Amino acid sequence: MAESSGGPKKLLWVMIILVLLSSAGAAAAIYMVLNDRDGDNSESTSEQVAESRPPVFLTIEPFTVNLADDRHGTRLLYTGITLRVADEDTRELLEEHMPQVRSRLLTVLSGQEASELTSSEGKQRLAATINERLSEPFDENQPPPELREVLFTEFIVQ
Incomplete structure (x- = not known):
């Protein structure tokens, strides 16, 4: 019987140690999950900051040009162009x-x-x-300009 009285105390200590x-x-x-999540956020935030630079645009004054003759005779194009550059x-x-840009x-x-x-x-x-x-270079010793997109801001064919 003496053995049975020590059993519940040992069982209680084993339970406390297992809980701890x-x-x-x-x-x-x-801790590891939260620490890893914070590390991912700082990396993705720095990538987003690097990628989220504001776009750079160059607006070119509108053009009016004669188009090539087609079956309707001489036609005109009036267009405004904005370039998104690097x-x-x-x-x-x-x-x-x-002047070279407009000529081209x-x-x-x-x-x-x-x-x-x-x-x-x-x-x-x-x-x-x-x-x-x-995107072709303007001078011999110059790298080509980096154009991202050509945007038509006005476009009328008449």
Whole structure:
């Protein structure tokens, strides 16, 4: 009988030790999860800050050009163009070479036919052509400008 009176005390101590060990394990797991989550947030926040730079735009004064003749005779295009560029250096480069930029745009625009420009696919092709043409270097010793997108802010075919 003496053995049975010591049994519940030992069982109580074993239970207390198991509760303490499981609490310590749970606390360690929570600490690791919260610490890992904070590390991920700081990395993703720094990536978002690096990626969320404001866009750089260059607005070009509107153009009015004669389009290539089609079955309806001579047609006109009035368009306003804004360029989204990689950075301020590219914007400044394009501003410095604005006469060349406008000349290239006039050459591209005047070679278009009105029937092609009335569809959204035609406008997208025109934007791609403008992007290609303006991405060419202006001088021999100069890197090509980094254009991100050609945006039409005004577009009237008449």
